[in-house]
Amino acid sequence: MKKLNTYENLKKLIGSHYMQGKTAHFFNQKVGWVSSGAPVELLRPFDVITLYPENHASICGAAKQGSEFCEVAEAEGFSRDLCSYFRCDRGSTLLGTSPIGGLPRPDFLFGCNNICGTILKWYEIASRHYDVPFLFVDTPFVHTAITDHAVEYVTAQLQQAVESLESLTGREFDEQKFVRTLELSKKCVELWTRTLEFGAYKPSPLTCFDAFTQMAAIVSLRGTQEAVTHYMTLNQELESRVQKGIAAVENENIRLLWDNIPVWYAMRGLSELFEKYHACLVADTYTNAWASAALDTGNPMESLARNYLEIYLNISMDLMLERIVALIHRFDVDGMVMHSNRSCKPYSLGQYDLARCIKEETGIPVVIIEADMVDSRVYAEEQMRTRIEAFLESLGE
Amino acid sequence: MKAALSTLDLQNYLGQKKKIMKIFAHFCSFTPEEILHAAGILPVRIFGSHVIEKASAHLQSYCCSYAKRVLEEGLTRPLDGSVFVHSCDTMQRLSDIWGYSVKEEFHETLVLPVVIGAGIEYLTKELDRFRKRVEVFSGEISDNTLKESISIYNENRKLLQKLYERRKKGHISAVVVDKVMKATMTMLKQEHTALLEEFLEEVDPREYSHPRLILLGSVTVDPYVLEIIEEYGQISYDDLCTGSRYLPLVEELSLRGIAQRYQSMWCPCRAVSVPRGPHILDKIKEYEADGVVLLLHKFCEPHLFEAVSIKNTLRENGYPCLQLELEDQPSPEQIRTRVQAFCEMLEG
Known part of the structure; x- marks a missing residue:
């Protein structure tokens, strides 16, 4: 697989993001831990430093240190069946270390249950541990359509969160800065959507x-100019690849759609395996979860509420199926790979039925592989390889 | 008459009811049964059995056994409808899976807020949405009918509270209490109330010399666990969905009142501003308990999260705690060994 030049750019960007976290307290800046589905746009006007424990856990996973941290949390009494992002974060907190030297102590936590109920439990535990406030936004699950009372409820909570942030930071909420943040966030989401659209070529x-x-x-720096600049550079590189006819996978022969959070510790092995069969995973449901926002800066709070209610993991299987089928058509894929992720119930439960529906509606085959996003102890590499190879061979015929 | 309630064949009872009324399945203590009752529908809480075959085609091995059990029940013996509420991530997804695979006339999910206090307006409106959905199926539910149904539920719950009061004075077998609770979650409330009144007149709390225990957890699906525990210990109080969590009354006879009742019910799926440990300590003192048994279902995330802080609080205060994790299949021998050792340790 050809590495994107922009990768170095990203490394610098994320490196300086975590460095900002490290020096935050020195510069008297507040540090907030934020869940990936939380409306971070609300925090930016307060100039707080935002860090993402989920992203941090994925870094631990990719560095193949996830299981080690999980074991520390297990020794404390947390079940091995709990989310490995949580266990990894907990272990890293207790040890005070990680591949990037651990996350700095938070001054507050900002979380939203639109990605899972685990966030609530995880952040409650972190809030007790650090004895810091936990600002929580409850986003009722969307079954058929967003209800008016859910929008009212979430909007009221966002307003409440603003008040809490005002007293936490001792600053007033700057509406203009907020609208500017929303514009940047919107721009960033558009650019990210464009990035992912390149997979259709x-x-x-x-x-x-x-x-x-x-x-x-897009997860950690949404609503900042740096992220916008980064994705503009990335898209230029992708554009030039398209013009020069450079493929990510040589002699691309099979096009696939991926479902669920990556198996962070096995990324290299998996990408090489697919490449061997000239199979390119051209799209995935996971990164597309950040590509759907339609923020309306004219009605910021309500628009923010609606956006964060419709997050991919906060919608029913019917609605997920619609989005998956749309991806299958837009990216013209030949098959789908579902990662049945032991750690993530809202993402994984229902995959068996979704797979059946997808086959019926689109005719494409689906393979389900079981693993975990961070905890490599449950990873059966040989079994995985055999299963994927069999799938790719049948597709190649 | 004691035998009437504690030996009632609930499957047979349901078979009879099926002929004369609509029966809906539900799965959580936060289900507004009162609304269904007012609509002339019998709400029945489902527990299923440990025989799991069909459900394995829909749920991964790492899914909690309660979800598997109830889905198996739905696939094997569907009722007229089902009502899910947003409790945990698993039950939320199970609602969708159920909708795809179980044939029934009615299927609805109530999206409860996670913060019941701050979400009380939202919850009241969500209950109203639910009421309207049910009305499409059943015909109009008048405010008066709803009030009557709430009163019927309150009357039943007052008697259940009485049962728990009696239990404080002397031993009433937890197996029997469990049967009473399962019956109230299955039967038409007024019919259960009639039997419960008779039961309370006859029930006779006894002296029991075993160590006094408090049982914590979600649901007791198979009574065998209780039977084993009570061979060696005496369960004086419980903090279970199939127990004390069912007892609070509705104060205001309205949808808002139903919403407010949920505010008084602790559940690890909700935002927990105060850890559960201190409450358990109060109960230990109130019931003069010697130890605590934590009954958990493997893969049940909300309870597994909460268990650690509860155990820490108990340990810090010098109270012994035994954690039993139930797998898909019953494991009586393993449980017996652990309970026996725990109770012997308590007896010193």
Whole structure:
């Protein structure tokens, strides 16, 4: 797989993001730990430093240190069946270390249950541990359509969060800065959507493994100019790849869609395996979760509420199926790979039925592989390889 | 008459009811049963059995056994409808899976807020949405009918509270209490109330010399666990969905009142501003308990999260705690060994 030049750019960007975290307290800046689905746009006007324990856990996972941290949390009494992002974060907190030297102590936590109920439990535990406030936004699950009372409820909570942030930081909420943040966030999401759209080219100039790496900025730096600049550079590189006919996977022969969070510790092995069969994972449901926002800066709070209610993991299987089928058509894929991720119930439960529906509706085959996003102890590499190879061979015929 | 309630064949009872009324399945203590009752529907809480075959085609091995059990029940013996509420991530997804695979006339999910206090307006409106959904199925539910149904539930719960009061004075077998609770979650409330009144007149709390225990957890699916525990210990109080969590009354006879009742019910799926440990300590003192048994289902995330802080609080205060993790299949021998050792340790 050809590495994107912009990768170095991203490394610098994320490196300086974590460095800012490290020096925050020295510069008297507040540090907030934020969940990936939380409306971070609300925090930016307060100039707080935002860090993402989920992103941090994925870094530990990719550095193959996830299981080690998980074991520390297990020794404290947390079940091995709990989310490995949580266990990894907990272990890193207790040890005070990680591949990047651990996350700095938070001054507050900001979380939203639109990605899972685990966030609530995880942040409650962190809030007790550090004895810091936990600002929580409850986003009722969307079954058929967003209800008016859910929008009212979330909007009221966002307003409440603003008040809490005002007293936490001793600053007043700057509406203009907020609107500017929303504009940057919108721009960033548009650019990220464009990035992912490149996967529709044949051959594709990027794979979802690139997207998994590149997503760090849309998750952690949404609503900042740096992220916008980064994705403009990335898109230029992808554009030039398309013009020069450079494919991410040589002789692309099979196009696939990936479902669920990556297996962070096995990214290299998996990408090489797919490449061997000239199979390119041209799109995935995970990184597309950050590509759907339609923020309305004219009605910021309500628009923010609606956006964060409709996050991919906060919608029913019917609605997920619609989005998956749309991806299958837009990216013209030949098959789908579902990662049945032991750590993530809202993402993984339902995959068996979704797979059946997808086969019926689109005719494409689906393979389900079981693993975990961070805890490599449950990873059966040989079994995985055999299963994927069999799938790719049947597709190649 | 004691035998009438504690030996009632609930499957047979349901078979009879099926002929004369609509029966809906539900799965959580936060289900507004009162609304269904007012609509002339019998709400029945489902527990299923440990025989899991069909559900394995829909749920991964790492899914909690309660979800598997109830889905198996739905696939094997579907009722007229089902009502899910947003409790945990697993039950939320199970609602969708159920909708795809179980044939029934009615299927609805109530999206409860996670913060019941701050979400009380939202919850009241969500209950109203639910009421309207049910009305499409059943015909109009008048405010008066709803009030009557809430009163019927309150009356039943007052008697259940009485049962728990009696239990404080002397030993009433937890197996029997469990049967009473399962019956109230299955039967038409007024019919259960009639039997419960008779039961309370006859029930006779006894002296029991075993160590006094408090049982914590979510649901007791198979009574065998209780039977084993009570061979060696005496369960004086419980903090279970199939137990004390069912007892609070609705104060205001309205949808808002139902919403407010949920505010008084602790559940690890909700935002927990105060850890559960201190509450358990109070109960230990109130019931003069010697130890605590934590009954957990493997893969049950909310309870597994909460268990650690509860155990820490108990340890810091010098109270012994035994954690039992139930797998898909019953493991009586393993449980017996651990319970026996724990109770012997308590007896010193």
